[in-house]
Amino acid sequence: MDMSSKNSSKPKAIGVVGMGSFGTAIANILAEKNQVIAFVRRTDLVDEINQQHTVDGQTIHANIRATQDPAHICENCDVLFFMVASSGFQAVIRSFAPYLYPYHMIIHGTKGLCLSLPEGKSLEQLPKIKRENILTMSEVILKETVVVRVGCLAGPNLARELMLGHPAATVIASPYNEVILEGQRLLRSEKFQVYGNSDIIGVELSGVLKNIIAIAAGALAGMGLGENAKGLLVSRGMVEMAYLGNALGGSIKSFIGLAGIGDLVTTCNSTLSRNYTVGYRLAQGESLTEIEQTMQETAEGINTIKVMKAFLEGKGNMRAPITENLYKVLFEDLKIEEALQYLMKYPFSVDVDFL
Numbered sequence: 001m002d003m004s005s006k007n008s009s010k011p012k013a014i015g016v017v018g019m020g021s022f023g024t025a026i027a028n029i030l031a032e033k034n035q036v037i038a039f040v041r042r043t044d045l046v047d048e049i050n051q052q053h054t055v056d057g058q059t060i061h062a063n064i065r066a067t068q069d070p071a072h073i074c075e076n077c078d079v080l081f082f083m084v085a086s087s088g089f090q091a092v093i094r095s096f097a098p099y100l101y102p103y104h105m106i107i108h109g110t111k112g113l114c115l116s117l118p119e120g121k122s123l124e125q126l127p128k129i130k131r132e133n134i135l136t137m138s139e140v141i142l143k144e145t146v147v148v149r150v151g152c153l154a155g156p157n158l159a160r161e162l163m164l165g166h167p168a169a170t171v172i173a174s175p176y177n178e179v180i181l182e183g184q185r186l187l188r189s190e191k192f193q194v195y196g197n198s199d200i201i202g203v204e205l206s207g208v209l210k211n212i213i214a215i216a217a218g219a220l221a222g223m224g225l226g227e228n229a230k231g232l233l234v235s236r237g238m239v240e241m242a243y244l245g246n247a248l249g250g251s252i253k254s255f256i257g258l259a260g261i262g263d264l265v266t267t268c269n270s271t272l273s274r275n276y277t278v279g280y281r282l283a284q285g286e287s288l289t290e291i292e293q294t295m296q297e298t299a300e301g302i303n304t305i306k307v308m309k310a311f312l313e314g315k316g317n318m319r320a321p322i323t324e325n326l327y328k329v330l331f332e333d334l335k336i337e338e339a340l341q342y343l344m345k346y347p348f349s350v351d352v353d354f355l
Contacts, residue, residue, distance in 0.1 A: 015077035021159035023083030031061035074099035086112025111207035154259035156266030173203035202254030211301030213237030217268035218279025
């Protein structure tokens, strides 16, 4: 090994794990100021990044190098951004765990949930689950590794707009101020504002729960129901997010911030959003199976609806009408028209009762 690379005067590279659309956008922003080492699984993609400086044909910053070796990235980077879909998150974290030390800092950008169920059990076998069966990504990192300084990146960040350099903002949430400061130092630019928040669970849950509402918003649009209906949905969705998020341990404040309402409004108005697209296509009469077969990247909202439905069953006394009705549309045979009809007529007698 070359000893000069051990020399501390040279700034260390920043790691990005997962080069999906969001991971690539964040790697590009990081590469403006630093060398970036990206972890990808596909051999063809490693070669493409290192030889062509592209990801699936799209040009990326020349400061980004790719590897398939977790040990290499952990050795050369103290700060790692994990940008992996929630379905693969636990497995990826486990493959990195042997090479991670307490001096590492991890900031993740995954808007999804993992499950921690009794050995051999699946969600299908357990219709009721408790809070301890649900893990946010920061909880997965703390459970599976020795890393302590964990943060989360959330907010209205549509990958395609970030790639185009449009102005945007994000939130770095962490109980550790140094994680927030480091995230701000690495990401902040004239076009990208970075806010801090100490309530990591609330910020993670904001990003997770808004995906449910985004599916409903796409369905409204797909049925041509107009802006008044969307205004109703977004404001009721906000209340539902605050309720569910609070029951899961997040603070109400986070849901009213950039990662909550900021992300909710963006995603509910965006034809670029995967979750919105699922709702839109459901309203066009496609089945969930058809939609999932043709989508390149996961729409996290589908899994979130499943998990939240089981959590609501476990609670027993809590209503979340948007989530419950979308569950029936996706996994039972409720027609999307009927679900939306029901939501429009649902007897909410009080407008806001959580503040």
